[in-house]
Amino acid sequence: MVKLCGICENERAILKRPKTAQQICKTCFYHVFETEIHHTIIDNNLFKRGDRVAIAASGGKDSTVLAHIMKTLNERHNYGLDLSLLSVDEGITGYRDDSLETVKRNQQQYELPLKIVSYQELYNWSMDDIVKEVGLKNNCTFCGVFRRQALDRGAVMLGVDHIVTGHNADDIAETVLMNILRGDVARLQRCTEIVTAGESMIRRSKPFKYTYEKEIVMYAYFKKLDYFSTECIYSPNAYRGHARIFLKDLEAVRPSAIIGKQFP
Numbered sequence: 001m002v003k004l005c006g007i008c009e010n011e012r013a014i015l016k017r018p019k020t021a022q023q024i025c026k027t028c029f030y031h032v033f034e035t036e037i038h039h040t041i042i043d044n045n046l047f048k049r050g051d052r053v054a055i056a057a058s059g060g061k062d063s064t065v066l067a068h069i070m071k072t073l074n075e076r077h078n079y080g081l082d083l084s085l086l087s088v089d090e091g092i093t094g095y096r097d098d099s100l101e102t103v104k105r106n107q108q109q110y111e112l113p114l115k116i117v118s119y120q121e122l123y124n125w126s127m128d129d130i131v132k133e134v135g136l137k138n139n140c141t142f143c144g145v146f147r148r149q150a151l152d153r154g155a156v157m158l159g160v161d162h163i164v165t166g167h168n169a170d171d172i173a174e175t176v177l178m179n180i181l182r183g184d185v186a187r188l189q190r191c192t193e194i195v196t197a198g199e200s201m202i203r204r205s206k207p208f209k210y211t212y213e214k215e216i217v218m219y220a221y222f223k224k225l226d227y228f229s230t231e232c233i234y235s236p237n238a239y240r241g242h243a244r245i246f247l248k249d250l251e252a253v254r255p256s257a258i259i260g261k262q263f264p
């Protein structure tokens, strides 16, 4: 028997929403997914009219969906934002060079200006050089700190007020776990904030704070978005990987482990 969409009760249900377990059609999925992000933006006053906003674009699924959604919502709800893409080239041969090709295609697809800043031009070394020197221990922590600063510097070059990143609910849950395991109380509080200000006082926000990674993947898949899906070649030993596996195990038993509001 054909199962009808739990929202419109008209179309055939073709997917089960990871966030609510509701079975819905493609059109209703697009609608709820986009509308929830719009509400996150409005309820948290993320932007004001006229803001110049850079979308931190790695070419991965999250930031590609973010670019698509920011453009769609800016036009649909007339936010009045001046959007651009900002990418950091960490100098990782066989990974970032390929993902940046995806970002360049996204630039054409979404008709947004793109600025690429590289570790080479900013710091005079690349992650390839660093890994050659120090190996694969702690390299992700190191790279993360420099990427943060590179994004701030790129934002200054672009003259933007605000950077949005594709961090999703799963990423934030992983970070919470990592901070608990490290006993880092100060970061534990900061890491769940939806808006923070970097050293340069450029606002940074996470419009996907309440969005499940699985739904981002589904959205990218159904919309046939052009994204790069390979993991970084230098991250196999990253501590985050352990938090991720543990969280996936918890989620299999109790799907609300990621956010904890949708299910009893």
Ligand SMILES: Nc1ncnc2c1ncn2[C@@H]1O[C@H](COP(=O)(O)OP(=O)(O)OP(=O)(O)O)[C@@H](O)[C@H]1O
Residues within 6 Å of the ligand: 055, 056, 057, 058, 059, 060, 061, 062, 063, 064, 086, 087, 088, 089, 090, 147, 164, 165, 166, 167, 171
């Ligand atoms: N090289 C980069 N240039 C610009 N922004 C980046 C870069 N790497 C990461 N980011 C930003 O930080 C967010 C989280 O980083 P993460 O390492 O999870 O990204 P990813 O797995 O490479 O790609 P994505 O999160 O887009 O799927 C990204 O969604 C993106 O907004």
